[in-house]
Amino acid sequence: MSVKTVNARSLAAYASDPDASRGRRHAEPESATRSVFQRDRDRIVHSGAFRRLQYKTQVFVYHEGDYFRTRLTHSLEVAQITRSVCRQLGLNEDLAEAVALAHDLGHTPFGHAGEEELGRQLKAHRAGSFDHNVQTFRILTALEHRYAGFDGLNLTWESLEGVVKHNGPVREPAPELSAFCRDFDLELGTHAGPEAQVAALADDIAYDNHDIDDGLRAGLFTLAELEDLDLVGPVLHEVRAAHPGIDEPRLIHEAVRRMIDRMVGDLLSETQRRLHELAPDSPAAVRGASAPVVAFSDAMRQKERALRQFLFERMYRHFKVNRMTQKVRRVVRELFEQYTRAPNCLPPDWRAHAEALDAPQRARVVGDYIAGMTDRYAIEEHRKLFDVTAAT
Template identity: 50%
Template sequence: MLGQGLAHYACDPAHTRGRRHAEAPAPTRTDYQRDRDRIVHSSAFRRLVYKTQVFLNHEGDLFRTRLTHSLEVAQLGRSIARSLCINEDLVEAISLAHDLGHTPFGHAGQDALNGCMQAHGGFEHNLQSLRVVDQLEERYPDYDGINLSFETREGVLKHCSQANALRLEAAEPGGVGGRFLRKEQPSLEAQLCNLADEIAYNAHDIDDGVRSGLITLAQLAEVELFDRYRRVAEAEHPHLVGAAMERRLLYETIRRMLSAQVYDVIDATRAALADAAPRSVADVRRAPALVGFSAPMRAQSSELKRFLFKNLYRHPQVVETTGRAQRVVTGLFAAYVSEPGEMKPRFTRQAMEGEPSVRARAVADFIAGMTDRFAAREHERLTGLRLLG
């Protein structure tokens, strides 16, 4: 074991690969704790409160936002990390930063912006999250970004195409893009955040979907992972049966489902670690992915995802709303490319620097940083059309 009760294969802040800009250590915090604090105090993090998941910002006050989702991922991640003796602070930092690059209007906004950017390298929210922490935040006098440690930045970059990895490696040799070229895994902490992200959004999309009335407990009976724990909850608490107690039954079922998934990840990952026997973070990188579900839980989680895609994400009401949201994003992109002076001065200056791809990237950066309601207001200001509430 290393310091703070960490296993040998955990990321130890005393042996971080460092920051892009060298800094003296803090007297009272580790590097990963400093990363977490910088993320929490960033402008991009505050904007997550008005960026949404499935339901848009004007559709209700109790639906999840990117901020509440990130907090839920951090909570799940820290709980599992503690049991695995890997670094909780690093897991928390990655969890809180992983959605900083998301556009307004959830995946609908990302898809629309990616379409607008096809001639200019595309748009991908994981890469944009890295761009936010490396370049777009303006908080320090001598450099752009918030100068996070390598390990946090590595976890933020969950996916990366070959072309983007080559560009990152050219700009930062030996940096966070290299593992995609070498076909290596990230740290256990980063692997855990990826899975905690999936566990969190599956659970809260059930909650939000039922709250919205777009899916029902009766429909969820076809999903084994959910229905098993609903039946157990009803057997142990018969008074929960009936429409008046549906909300409590839903919460109890989700709570039990989440617990089962957490314990499954802990057990399956411990077994994988025992088989691989990594002695260092370098061993983890060379091994297959080690953090994961057991095979039965993976199958059940996949069934739940398919259910949500069919019954919630592709629900006609959701599709209609997200279609209007995509029109907002594409309309904003066209307006700003045509008239970059309509953006905030920083982005206007960047847009005027040169070739069309530079202008397009400046526009994408500006749009990606918007909240749902600011994007809707800007679109109405520029076009005269009110597409969202």
């Protein structure tokens, strides 16, 4: 009996069976000891893009403190929540974990500020735009250069489809995605499979809760300011009642832990209700449904949106964050301008590629180079390029 058959034995009818995978774009022999989705997960973990997530941040730049989340720790938290939910729903944990671990690979240094500035520069140089989801797709299919027989990671159809549809059906695909789908159709107009839908909601759960934790730790807002939020306030009161006199660090951790549990519980309850109503007999039935099968209840989604609005106003637009945003935008802008103006400042392999192209294509290569940087590498490169006392 193969490992794939053993792993598939307890799956629900609507789960993704590794034995029934639609395969890879480039045919290759499969492993005798790992399912196709386990191989996808392992390829992601061993990729250069995944390792670089360790020093890519979301709100805080890496040198502001070692305790704040990075893209790597966030991805691991998403994967943990994803596996827990999939286990309860009878879904394929390996596929779901692969999607969860890959979903942030395309992010630039310096979080959304870096992404916005890089997109602005690409547009100014007539080189298109920048979207981290599209960049993730490009990494997985072209930009990773590790394997002898193909560019990218050559993931299965199911893993690649799940990552591409992380935010739902793709109504206006990027040109490179449309071109790819002519040879390997990812059915962009449908919902993602059930495992990918779980990973997308696990992303929301992890994001909301670690931003509360990081924001409090950074002093961007206080516990008192969270009291009026329907999702947070009752949990804080519950913890204080159960543990009188609890110190603030333990209170925060316990509250965050309980909020994650409540959001996961709501997700499971609503998803099970929808599964019962739809009665899907295959992953295709989930993809073809009129609405996502994996979802929060209306009440939880309303609470979650209120929390998002609070975080947007009190955290992402805090004056301390705004100051750092202006600094990192300048780093990205000046790196981009320097590399496009003088591609001989790029490392040899990137330089050879860039110098053979016209101006818009060269700008795209520069964009890929900067997008792959970590926070600390971008800061160091900027220092080397613009500080005459720095060693090159």
